[in-house]
Each structure stands twice: as structure tokens, then as C-alpha cells.
Amino acid sequence: MNEFELIQSYFNWSIKDPSIALGIGDDAALFSLKDGQQLVTTTDTLSESVHFFKDALPSDIAYKSLVVNLSDIAAMGASAKYFTLALTLPKINHDWIEEFSKSLRQLSEYHKISLIGGDTTKGPLNITITMMGVVETSRALLRSGAGTGDGVYVSGTIGDAALCLKKLRDGLVPSKGELLKLNRPTPRLELGMGLKGVASSCIDISDGLEQDLSHILMASDVGAVIDVKNFPLSESVLSYIKNNGDWSIPLCGGDDYELCFTVPESNKKALKILSQSCNMDITKIGHIDDSRVLKIDGYDGARNSYQHF
Amino acid sequence: MNEFELIQSYFNWSIKDPSIALGIGDDAALFSLKDGQQLVTTTDTLSESVHFFKDALPSDIAYKSLVVNLSDIAAMGASAKYFTLALTLPKINHDWIEEFSKSLRQLSEYHKISLIGGDTTKGPLNITITMMGVVETSRALLRSGAGTGDGVYVSGTIGDAALCLKKLRDGLVPSKGELLKLNRPTPRLELGMGLKGVASSCIDISDGLEQDLSHILMASDVGAVIDVKNFPLSESVLSYIKNNGDWSIPLCGGDDYELCFTVPESNKKALKILSQSCNMDITKIGHIDDSRVLKIDGYDGARNSYQHF
Numbered sequence: 001m002n003e004f005e006l007i008q009s010y011f012n013w014s015i016k017d018p019s020i021a022l023g024i025g026d027d028a029a030l031f032s033l034k035d036g037q038q039l040v041t042t043t044d045t046l047s048e049s050v051h052f053f054k055d056a057l058p059s060d061i062a063y064k065s066l067v068v069n070l071s072d073i074a075a076m077g078a079s080a081k082y083f084t085l086a087l088t089l090p091k092i093n094h095d096w097i098e099e100f101s102k103s104l105r106q107l108s109e110y111h112k113i114s115l116i117g118g119d120t121t122k123g124p125l126n127i128t129i130t131m132m133g134v135v136e137t138s139r140a141l142l143r144s145g146a147g148t149g150d151g152v153y154v155s156g157t158i159g160d161a162a163l164c165l166k167k168l169r170d171g172l173v174p175s176k177g178e179l180l181k182l183n184r185p186t187p188r189l190e191l192g193m194g195l196k197g198v199a200s201s202c203i204d205i206s207d208g209l210e211q212d213l214s215h216i217l218m219a220s221d222v223g224a225v226i227d228v229k230n231f232p233l234s235e236s237v238l239s240y241i242k243n244n245g246d247w248s249i250p251l252c253g254g255d256d257y258e259l260c261f262t263v264p265e266s267n268k269k270a271l272k273i274l275s276q277s278c279n280m281d282i283t284k285i286g287h288i289d290d291s292r293v294l295k296i297d298g299y300d301g302a303r304n305s306y307q308h309f
Numbered sequence: 310m311n312e313f314e315l316i317q318s319y320f321n322w323s324i325k326d327p328s329i330a331l332g333i334g335d336d337a338a339l340f341s342l343k344d345g346q347q348l349v350t351t352t353d354t355l356s357e358s359v360h361f362f363k364d365a366l367p368s369d370i371a372y373k374s375l376v377v378n379l380s381d382i383a384a385m386g387a388s389a390k391y392f393t394l395a396l397t398l399p400k401i402n403h404d405w406i407e408e409f410s411k412s413l414r415q416l417s418e419y420h421k422i423s424l425i426g427g428d429t430t431k432g433p434l435n436i437t438i439t440m441m442g443v444v445e446t447s448r449a450l451l452r453s454g455a456g457t458g459d460g461v462y463v464s465g466t467i468g469d470a471a472l473c474l475k476k477l478r479d480g481l482v483p484s485k486g487e488l489l490k491l492n493r494p495t496p497r498l499e500l501g502m503g504l505k506g507v508a509s510s511c512i513d514i515s516d517g518l519e520q521d522l523s524h525i526l527m528a529s530d531v532g533a534v535i536d537v538k539n540f541p542l543s544e545s546v547l548s549y550i551k552n553n554g555d556w557s558i559p560l561c562g563g564d565d566y567e568l569c570f571t572v573p574e575s576n577k578k579a580l581k582i583l584s585q586s587c588n589m590d591i592t593k594i595g596h597i598d599d600s601r602v603l604k605i606d607g608y609d610g611a612r613n614s615y616q617h618f
Contacts, residue, residue, distance in 0.1 A: 001618060002616050003616070004524070006617075021347060021447070021449075022449070025528065026385070027385050027511075027512060027513060028381050028385045028442075028449075029349070029350050030385075031350075032347050032446065033341075033342050038330060038341050039340055039348060040337045040338070041393060041439075042337035042338070042393075042426060043427055043428050043439060045435075047435075049432070050432050073337060075336040076335070076336050076337045078337070082350075084350060086352050088354055089618075117350060117351060117352060118352055120618070121356050121360070121617055122356065122359050123356030123433065124356075124432065124433040126397055126437075128352075128354070128437040130350075132348075132350070137341065138330070140331070215313070219335070307311050308311065309310060309312070309315070309429070
């Protein structure tokens with residue numbers, strides 16, 4: 001099977017977006033932006049044995065490859081639109097590719113995003129997706145806008161993905177719910193879009209709250225105090241911490257893909273309304289100050305968020 | 310060294326393009342298009358042992374990772390602007406990364422393109438670049454416009470990269486000039502832009518003329534007759550063929566990154582002027598017909614252009 005047949009068989013589903021002038025099948029794809037829109041672009045790679053286990057399901061790998069990118073678009077307050085897929089595979093395994101492409105298609109159709117191009121190459125399994133979205137000019141949520149006095153917030157609960165990963169590594173059997181948190185995180189696109197004009201800065205929690213919040217602090221040239229007692233935790237994580245006292249799971253564990261953001265006092269009411277309209281739990285975990293350091297009340301352990309190397 | 314330090318040290322050179330609102334360092338990059346522009350996007354991966362030898366120079370790998378993408382932009386008649394880099398590395402080797410990033414920066418500065426984002430991950434060496442460019446709305450060169458009677462043309466000479474690769478595989482020592490053809494191909498951006506309004510279809514020769522021209526034929530629903538006697542060949546390739554009679558090198562060999570395109574009779578004069586203004590040799594190798602097959606006069610060997618799997 002050549003590349004052309006591979007793409008035709010598995011990755012050339014129909015595109016309904018009128019902004020796309022040319023999708024898969026030429027040297028490049030072509031699309032337009034509307035007046036007043038900026039293009040938002042991000043890229044993320046998933047590599048075997050680093051981001052997923054050797055026996056991971058192709059459907060889970062496809063889902064997560066897309067979600068980690070969607071989550072970056074969410075953290076910008078943007079709307080996801082188009083993506084390219086660079087797929088490096090050790091060999092053609094039709095069952096594997098079929099399951100992978102089916103899952104990719106399902107999630108893209110759910111989020112109304114279009115696969116517009118890509119490349120397939122032979123080599124150790126590696127999936128790089130580049131996601132493009134749009135946002136109204138100058139309205140994107142950046143990391144750099146946090147100001148002294150702003151509250152620090154997180155969406156959903158944190159630490160679930162890290163706890164599940166820990167259980168798997170320890171040879172324990174996580175519950176179905178716990179596995180879903182690791183393998184099928186929800187990108188917070190609706191929340192991200194709603195946070196424009198409400199939040200002063202935003203990031204998604206991919207490497208661990210402690211590290212990701214630190215990126216906001218550095219980009220905004222501020223500090224923060226957060227308190228582990230305020231962390232929004234699921235039953236599983238709560239019970240784990242009760243037994244082990246190990247706060248590093250929600251603090252330094254990555255892969256939750258919740259949003260961490262800062263909101264000025266004056267926008268607290270708007271945030272409450274947004275939380276209700278998105279039906280999304282949002283929790284204040286601390287506040288921004290001018291110290292330029294991250295103080296974590298209730299924790300003096302290692303700050304060992306995920307390191308890429 | 311964490312990802313942040315890695316990017317700051319090696320990949321965060323200054324950006325001078327005013328259309329970029331936000332480059333490296335946030336969840337995503339932001340840029341604008343001008344009125345009447347379409348975005349052109351393409352992605353290509355280079356994977357160790359498939360696209361380059363294990364001992365390849367990092368400067369050559371960086372160069373080629375960028376050029377294969379620039380060549381796709383050239384084949385669309387577009388102007389290259391922005392790119393993201395997804396770099397999967399087995400480990401942090403500072404000398405390697407420094408040489409890689411220096412070469413990447415040199416070539417991007419030469420072509421006035423900006424690195425606007427990326428991802429670094431641990432794993433077997435794999436480089437995926439997604440390149441974005443712009444083109445005037447509805448003016449891009451597609452594969453699908455070739456019509457009966459159009460001439461089939463190629464730029465430069467063909468087969469040089471394939472011959473060099475063959476020599477390396479056979480344990481022979483190619484000349485410096487031959488190595489340059491394989492490791493440092495020139496993306497035909499100026500020619501591509503000039504071909505708008507002149508050519509009826511265009512593709513870059515990455516997998517082999519025979520296969521790449523076939524993509525034009527399929528997309529345009531036409532056929533073609535080409536003659537190997539017309540092929541533009543360098544001294545090296547000519548002398549190889551004289552000795553071996555092996556036309557598969559220029560016909561099926563990839564990696565030349567020349568452009569293959571079709572031009573209606575009525576635009577022949579414009580093409581000649583373009584060839585002079587670009588200072589670029591352009592050779593007619595055949596013509597389009599309505600046969601829906603590719604007839605190759607002077608060749609009855611295997612059609613074994615590069616297969617991705």
C-alpha cells in the first residue's frame with residue numbers, strides 16, 4: 001500500500017467547512033480567515049513509551065493526540081478549526097490504522113474540526129498533530145496578563161490522570177473512571193472561549209499545575225500563593241492523599257488538561273455566570289502577588305512536574 | 310535541562326515579522342493574514358534511518374527538514390512565512406542541538422520565515438515541521454489544472470539526489486557537488502511564485518518524477534507522454550546512464566525538490582520570460598493528453614518511485 005492509498009483509505013473523510021478551499025491531496029492545504037480573525041496554531045507530539053504505553057489502544061492514542069492540541073487551543077480562548085497529522089508508523093497494520101483513524105474522525109467530527117493535510121512516514125511510532133484555530137483579533141488568552149491580586153483558578157479536578165498513571169506503573173488496576181481521566185481527557189474549549197474578557201491569563205495543565213502555573217508567573221512577571229487545601233480533588237485522589245499524604249499527585253502530575261487561569265476581582269461575578277453556563281466546576285486555589293515566586297501552602301515536597309527530558 | 314530552557318537556549322531567536330502577534334512561549338502562536346490572502350499549510354516528517362543516515366550531520370538534517378516543507382509551499386506558488394517544529398530527540402546532546410538550531414536559523418533567516426512554535430519530546434529522532442505560507446486568494450497552483458495539449462516541464466536537473474544516495478548505499482564516495490544535491494536541495498520558491506497564471510498545474514518532485522507527475526495526472530484526470538531523451542540531466546547522471554542504461558535514477562528517484570508543472574501552449578512565451586528572470590533552466594519533457602495513463606518513451610523498466618511503506 002502506498003501513501004496515496006493509505007490516505008484515501010483511512011484519512012480522507014469529507015470536509016464540510018466552507019473556509020477550506022483545498023484539503024487533503026495536494027502539496028499543501030488552503031483556507032481563509034474571516035475579517036477580524038487571527039490564526040492560532042500549536043503543535044504537539046505523542047511518542048511511544050513516553051506518552052503512552054506500548055500496548056495502548058490505537059483509539060486512545062488517536063484521541064489523546066488530538067486532545068492535547070485541542071487543549072492548547074482552549075487555553076488561548078480560541079475556536080479549533082483545522083489540523084494536520086504527521087504519522088510515523090513502524091509498519092502498515094490495517095487493524096491498528098483503522099481503529100486509529102476511526103477514533104480520530106469521531107473526535108474531529110464531534111469538535112467540528114477538519115483534517116486538512118499530513119504526512120505518513122516509516123519509523124518508530126510518533127504522532128505529531130498541528131492544530132489551527134481562530135480567535136477574534138487581540139482577544140486571545142495569553143499567559144502574560146496576570147496581575148497582582150487576581151485570583152488563581154483551576155477547572156474540574158486535578159491529579160486524576162497522574163494518579164491513574166501511578167497505579168498503572170505500580171501494577172495496580174485503575175477503575176474505568178480513572179482510566180478515562182488519563183486516556184480520554186476533555187479539552188475545555190467552551191470554558192476557554194468564555195474566559196475571554198474574564199480571565200487575565202490562562203494555560204492548560206499538561207505538565208503539572210506547579211510547572212504550568214509557573215509559566216504564567218514568569219510570563220506575567222508576578223508571583224502567587226496557592227494552598228493545597230483549596231485543590232479540587234476527586235474521591236480517588238482525595239482518598240489516595242488521605243492514605244499517603246502525597247500532594248505531588250495533584251500539584252505536579254500532568255495530563256489533566258484542565259485550565260489554570262487568573263481572574264481579576266472585578267470579573268468574579270462574570271466568572272460565576274460562566275461556570276454555570278458551561279456547567280463546569282471552577283475553583284479558586286490562591287492569588288497572584290508581586291513576589292515573582294510560587295508559594296505553595298501545605299506543601300514542602302519536591303516540585304517534580306513532568307520534564308520533557 | 311527542561312523544555313523551557315531548551316527552547317530559550319536554542320530556538321527562541323527574534324522574530325521581525327509584524328504579522329506575528331505572538332510567537333514561541335505561549336500555548337499557541339497567533340498571526341494575521343492580509344485581506345485577499347489564503348493560508349497555505351503543509352507538514353513533512355524526517356525520521357532517522359528512513360530519510361537520513363544515522364551519522365547524518367545535524368546541520369544537514371535541519372536544512373532538509375525545512376526544505377522539504379518549503380518545497381511544498383513552492384509547488385503551491387505561495388510565499389513561505391511561518392513554521393512550527395516538533396522535535397523528538399533520544400537525549401539532550403548540546404553540540405547536536407546547537408548545530409541543528411544554527412542551521413535551522415540560517416535557512417529560516419535566508420527565506421525570511423519565522424519559527425513560531427513547537428514541541429520537544431523524548432524518543433527516537435523524528436523531526437516534523439509544519440510550514441505555513443500565504444497566497445493570493447484563488448491563485449494557488451494546484452495539481453488538478455493540467456489540460457490536454459499542455460507541455461510537461463521540470464526545473465533544474467533530475468536524478469542527482471537519487472544518484473548520490475545510490476553511491477552512498479553502494480559504499481562509493483560521491484563528490485561534494487553530488488552530496489550537496491542530496492543534502493542541500495534548493496526549494497524553488499521564486500519559480501513557484503512566478504508560475505502562478507502561467508502553469509496549469511504543479512507539484513514538487515519529492516518521491517520521484519514518475520510518481521509525482523502521476524499525481525498531477527490523477528488529480529487532473531488526464532494522461533501524458535514524456536520522453537526520457539528530453540530529461541535535463543547533470544554530467545554525473547548522464548555519465549551514470551551512459552554506463553548503466555539505468556533511466557530509473559532520474560525517472561523514479563526522489564529528493565530532487567525540483568518542480569514538475571504543466572503549461573498551456575498559450576503561456577509558452579511567459580514561461581520563457583520567467584525562466585530568464587528566475588535564472589532557472591526549465592525543460593519540456595513531454596505533453597498532456599487525454600489517455601489517463603503516463604506513457605514513458607524510452608523506458609520499459611519498473612516504476613519504482615519512493616514508497617513511504
